[in-house]
Amino acid sequence: xxxxxxxxxxxxxxxxxxxxxxxxxxxxxxxxxxxxxxxxxxxxxxxxxxxxxxxxxxxxxxxxxxxxxxxxxxxxxxxxxxxxxxxxxxxxxxxxxxxxxxxxxxxxxxxxxxxxxxxxxxxxxxxxxxxxxxxxxxxxxxxxxxxxxxxxxxxxxxxxxxxxxxxxxxxxxxxxxxxxxxxxxxxxxxxxxxxxxxxxxxxxxxxxxxxxxxxxxxxxxxxxxxxxxxxxxxxxxxxxxxxxxxxxxxxxxxxxxxxxxxxxxxxxxxxxxxxxxxxxxxxxxxxxxxxxxxxxxxxxxxxxxxxxxxxxxxxxxxxxxxxxxxxxxxxxxxxxxxxxxxxxxxxxxxxxxxxxxxxxxxxxxxxxxxxxxxxxxxxxxxxxxxxxxxxxxxxxxxxxxxxxxxxxxxxxxxxxxxxxxxxxxxxxxxxxxxxxxxxxxxxxxxxxxxxxxxxxxxxxxxxxxxxxxxxxxxxxxxxxxxxxxxxxxxxxxxxxxxxxxxxxxxxxxxxxxxxxxxxxxxxxxxxxxxxxxxxxxxxxxxxxxxxxxxxxxxxxxxxxxxxxxxxxxxxxxxxxxxxxxxxxxxxxxxxxxxxxxxxxxxxxxxxxxxxxxxxxxxxxxxxxxxxxxxxxxxxxxxxxxxxxxxxxxxxxxxxxxxxxxxxxxxxxxxxxxxxxxxxxxxxxxxxxxxxx
Amino acid sequence: xxxxxxxxxxxxxxxxxxxxxxxxxxxxxxxxxxxxxxxxxxxxxxxxxxxxxxxxxxxxxxxxxxxxxxxxxxxxxxxxxxxxxxxxxxxxxxxxxxxxxxxxxxxxxxxxxx
Numbered sequence: 001x002x003x004x005x006x007x008x009x010x011x012x013x014x015x016x017x018x019x020x021x022x023x024x025x026x027x028x029x030x031x032x033x034x035x036x037x038x039x040x041x042x043x044x045x046x047x048x049x050x051x052x053x054x055x056x057x058x059x060x061x062x063x064x065x066x067x068x069x070x071x072x073x074x075x076x077x078x079x080x081x082x083x084x085x086x087x088x089x090x091x092x093x094x095x096x097x098x099x100x101x102x103x104x105x106x107x108x109x110x111x112x113x114x115x116x117x118x119x120x121x122x123x124x125x126x127x128x129x130x131x132x133x134x135x136x137x138x139x140x141x142x143x144x145x146x147x148x149x150x151x152x153x154x155x156x157x158x159x160x161x162x163x164x165x166x167x168x169x170x171x172x173x174x175x176x177x178x179x180x181x182x183x184x185x186x187x188x189x190x191x192x193x194x195x196x197x198x199x200x201x202x203x204x205x206x207x208x209x210x211x212x213x214x215x216x217x218x219x220x221x222x223x224x225x226x227x228x229x230x231x232x233x234x235x236x237x238x239x240x241x242x243x244x245x246x247x248x249x250x251x252x253x254x255x256x257x258x259x260x261x262x263x264x265x266x267x268x269x270x271x272x273x274x275x276x277x278x279x280x281x282x283x284x285x286x287x288x289x290x291x292x293x294x295x296x297x298x299x300x301x302x303x304x305x306x307x308x309x310x311x312x313x314x315x316x317x318x319x320x321x322x323x324x325x326x327x328x329x330x331x332x333x334x335x336x337x338x339x340x341x342x343x344x345x346x347x348x349x350x351x352x353x354x355x356x357x358x359x360x361x362x363x364x365x366x367x368x369x370x371x372x373x374x375x376x377x378x379x380x381x382x383x384x385x386x387x388x389x390x391x392x393x394x395x396x397x398x399x400x401x402x403x404x405x406x407x408x409x410x411x412x413x414x415x416x417x418x419x420x421x422x423x424x425x426x427x428x429x430x431x432x433x434x435x436x437x438x439x440x441x442x443x444x445x446x447x448x449x450x451x452x453x454x455x456x457x458x459x460x461x462x463x464x465x466x467x468x469x470x471x472x473x474x475x476x477x478x479x480x481x482x483x484x485x486x487x488x489x490x491x492x493x494x495x496x497x498x499x500x501x502x503x504x505x506x507x508x509x510x511x512x513x514x515x516x517x518x519x520x521x522x523x524x525x526x527x528x529x530x531x532x533x534x535x536x537x538x539x540x541x542x543x544x545x546x547x548x549x550x551x552x553x554x555x556x557x558x559x560x561x562x563x564x565x566x567x568x569x570x571x572x573x574x575x576x577x578x579x580x581x582x583x584x585x586x587x588x589x590x591x592x593x594x595x596x597x598x599x600x601x602x603x604x605x606x607x608x609x610x611x612x613x614x615x616x617x618x619x620x621x622x623x624x625x626x627x628x629x630x631x632x633x634x635x636x637x638x639x640x641x642x643x644x645x646x647x648x649x650x651x652x653x654x655x656x657x658x659x660x661x662x663x664x665x666x667x668x669x670x671x672x673x674x675x676x677x678x679x680x681x682x683x684x685x686x687x688x689x690x691x692x
Numbered sequence: 693x694x695x696x697x698x699x700x701x702x703x704x705x706x707x708x709x710x711x712x713x714x715x716x717x718x719x720x721x722x723x724x725x726x727x728x729x730x731x732x733x734x735x736x737x738x739x740x741x742x743x744x745x746x747x748x749x750x751x752x753x754x755x756x757x758x759x760x761x762x763x764x765x766x767x768x769x770x771x772x773x774x775x776x777x778x779x780x781x782x783x784x785x786x787x788x789x790x791x792x793x794x795x796x797x798x799x800x801x802x803x804x805x806x
Contacts, residue, residue: 294799298712326693326741333696340703343726347707350719357718361725364704368729371697376745376761377736383770387777395721398784402718403797425713433706440734441698448740453762457755460763467749469763470770478767485771492778496785504792564748569774656774663781 018066018076018157022059025102025149029055032142036117039124042216046207047116053199053206054109054191058101061184062153065095068177069157074167078152082160087170091178092158094185101188103150103240104143104233107222108192109199111233114143116218118229140236147240148247155244195220299428306431309439318438321445332374339367354399362392378565379470382557386573390660393580397667401509465629465643466562474567475645475652479625482648483610486655490603493659500666536585543585550578558653559646568649572656580664588672599665602658610651613644693741697733704730717787717797721780728776732769739765 029051036048068091069084070076085092101108104115121139163170172178191199200220208215224230342363350357365388372381456473464472474482554574561567582591617626629643704726711723739762747763749755787797794801 292800295713295715302709302713325695326743328693328696332693336696336700339700343704343707346722346726347710350711350722351714351716354718357722361722364726364729367700368733371700371733372736375736375741375743376747377766377769378747380736380766380769380773383773387773391725391777391780394781394784398788401788401791403791425710428713429706429710432709433702433704435702436705436730436734437698437702440701440737441694443734444694444698444737444741448738448762453739453757453764456763457749457757457760460755461749461751461753467751468747469749469755469760470747470766473763473767474770481771485775488775489778492782496781499785499789503789505788506792506795569770659778663785667785 018069018078018081018153019063021078021149021153022062022066025146026055026059028142028146029059032117036120039120041120041124042211042214043116043218044120044124045210046203046216046218047113047120049206049210050116050199050203051113053203054101054113054188057184057187057191058098058108058110061098061181061188062095062102064181064184065091065098068173068181069170071177072168072173073163073170078156080165081157081163083158083162084170085158086162088172090172091181094178094181095158096154097185098181098188099150099154101192103147104237106192106233107189109188109195111192112195112220112222114236115224115229115233118143118232122228122232136232140232140239143233143236144239144243147237148244151241151244155248193222195222299425302428302432306428306435309435313438318442321442322447323445325445332371335367335370339364342367354402355396358392358395358399362388365391377470379468379567379570382565382570383573386570386577389577390573390580390664393584394664394667397664397670400671401505403506403508464627464645466645468561468563468565468567471561471567471649472645475562475649476627476643479614479627479645479648482652483614483625486606486610486652489659490607490655493599493603493662496663497666500670503670505670540585543581547578547582550581551575554578558649561649562643562646568652569656572653573660575653575657576660576664579661583665583668588668597661597665599658599662602654603662604658606651606653606655606658608651609654610648613648613651616644697737697741701730701733701737704733715798715800717791717799720799721783721787724783725776725780728772732772732776735772736765736769 033048033051033055036044036051066076068088069081072088073081073084075081097108101110104110118136118139121135124135187198203220204215342360346357346360346364349360365384369381369384369388372378372384456477457469459477460469460472461467464476466472466476554571557566557574558568558571559566561571579591579595579597582595613627614625617624617628620626620628625648627643627645627648629645708723708725708727708730711719711726714720714723742761745761746759747761747766749760790801791797796803
């Protein structure tokens with residue numbers, strides 16, 4: 001609720017961006033949903049799920065409407081927008097309905113979940129905590145605020161006089177741009193009018209999956225008779241409209257002279273408090289938390305985390321756990337002293353020497369990897385090692401496009417300012433580090449809770465058909481999470497590719513780096529007429545020989561993943577590394593001349609295979625991603641476990657190969673493209689080495 | 693052993709936080725990498741530090757926590773490592789694009805007024 005109030009003040013005053021306004025209102029709706037979840041009643045949980053669905057429908061349509069306005073007018077500033085109702089009537093109607101749903105107008109979906117919210121707020125009164133008695137009033141106030149910002153969106157953008165200084169002349173968008181909004185608004189209306197027939201089954205499934213068999217009885221109907229929640233809805237609606245009118249006069253027109261003395265007093269007090277709440281407090285809060293600069297935001301975030309941690313320790317005490325300490329192994333202690341030195345060195349060198357910092361971070365990664373092996377986690381070590389290599393290569397490729405260190409002509413004044421800031425940051429960093437160390441120590445010296453591991457260990461072989469429990473969890477028990485994860489990786493790879501397609505490097509990094517200029521135009525290998533004899537011949541021959549070997553290792557890791565350390569992730573990374581090595585030693589052109597990579601195809605096939613394996617379970621009448629396993633007797637090889645989870649893992653493998661290669665190759669190609677983009681003299685070297 | 697590892701986690705987290713608060717984008721990327729190591733190790737340690745516990749079941753056996761390492765934190769951290777790689781890649785490309793557009797590698801896209 002504190003959220004709701006802060007964001008209310010924020011969005012009434014602080015933000016003139018349409019999307020910013022909607023984003024703030026999303027935060028207040030999330031606050032409402034969290035509040036419902038915090039009420040600890042089954043019905044409140046159903047109401048929360050219902051509101052999540054409704055919020056998705058109306059907020060998506062409002063965001064898309066804001067996008068349409070931005071696209072058609074060239075601005076999202078609510079102060080410049082007005083009167084769009086005349087130029088884009090259809091969009092205005094759609095946004096009006098969606099905003100009304102957000103405000104909780106009857107016969108729309110927002111009304112239904114808000115009524116459930118009110119009913120829950122009322123019934124929570126008999127709980128122990130005293131502030132719950134104020135909950136209905138707070139709920140009504142929050143609801144009134146949502147009416148106010150809905151009105152601000154609609155009235156600000158669509159009504160009023162014609163807009164004057166828009167960057168573009170507004171008109172209706174293309175049909176297909178409006179189409180998704182139309183569907184969503186139709187959903188809002190359909191759910192609002194016929195809730196039981198439309199959203200009922202979906203809500204039932206969703207609530208069932210959380211609550212299990214203990215489903216409470218709830219009724220999805222538009223009309224529950226004249227009751228208190230309905231009254232609260234109406235009061236909130238009226239209050240929100242009133243609030244908007246009052247605030248608008250306050251802010252746009254200025255103070256008015258009220259005719260009666262008594263009313264003047266009352267109104268002045270009201271207005272004073274309104275001005276304080278909506279203007280001064282909001283300004284002060286915005287000054288602290290609303291900054292658009294990253295560093296203050298992060299400082300607040302870390303400071304709050306440290307405060308929350310110390311507060312808990314203050315209240316609950318900090319003591320050693322119940323487990324005896326295991327003796328310090330000198331070998332691991334030495335390894336970790338190297339790791340700590342690497343971390344501190346990286347923190348020190350990231351400003352002065354980026355390459356050194358990167359190498360030091362790689363050192364930390366290796367120490368982490370050894371720690372995983374040390375404490376019985378071979379799968380993690382394998383993944384960490386391969387990811388470490390790929391990340392380092394990726395960052396090396398990026399180094400080329402970063403500027404030289406900024407030389408500030410050193411005056412006395414900024415130095416002092418910088419020192420104060422550095423000391424504050426150092427205090428935060430030391431505090432955060434000490435807090436993490438204490439937390440980790442407290443956790444490690446206590447008996448780990450045996451909540452979930454036992455069933456996984458017991459069922460991995462019997463029901464998942466694999467002896468590598470980590471892999472069985474990833475591809476079978478929690479396969480849906482992994483599916484979501486590989487979709488994220490695919491989206492990231494495509495986003496990277498899309499961003500780099502339009503990449504325009506800064507002017508000062510266009511020139512060839514001196515390392516490349518030193519190569520004086522000698523082409524790399526692959527040029528049959530002129531073999532460059534003195535250019536890394538031995539590594540070149542070795543990597544070519546090793547390529548099939550590495551690929552076979554990857555296949556080995558993939559196929560044994562269900563039973564032994566390995567699996568799709570690490571196998572995919574290993575294949576990617578094999579190809580990167582070819583790029584690094586052979587150069588872009590040589591490699592692409594011989595190896596036809598189609599990263600998009602790999603990504604698509606991976607996603608298709610993984611989702612297809614999941615969908616195939618439906619053919620057998622089982623839920624999505626149910627896996628099947630058996631042991632097949634193959635001649636010569638013997639008994640081979642064949643689980644459908646292996647197919648899923650192959651999908652993961654293909655996706656990881658494609659995504660990693662897409663990112664790396666897109667970044668590596670910038671070196672080639674970057675030169676082409678600039679007019680250069682003809683003696684440009686015909687081929688360029690990749691890999692930093 | 694617990695002391696060594698928790699001190700190590702503390703040093704990694706502290707260096708990471710320090711770098712997160714620095715103004716240059718490259719420092720922030722390195723800081724995020726260090727912080728994610730620390731957090732991954734922390735999540736991993738919630739399963740208990742066990743040297744020499746078996747990670748792989750014997751075929752046909754019903755495993756218990758007494759003789760096997762806790763697989764759940766491992767599965768969580770494995771996912772975290774891969775997602776961490778993806779976000780690092782995305783962050784790198786976004787900041788390279790921002791650097792190309794704004795001409796500076798300050799995290800806010802413009803140099804701070806001194």
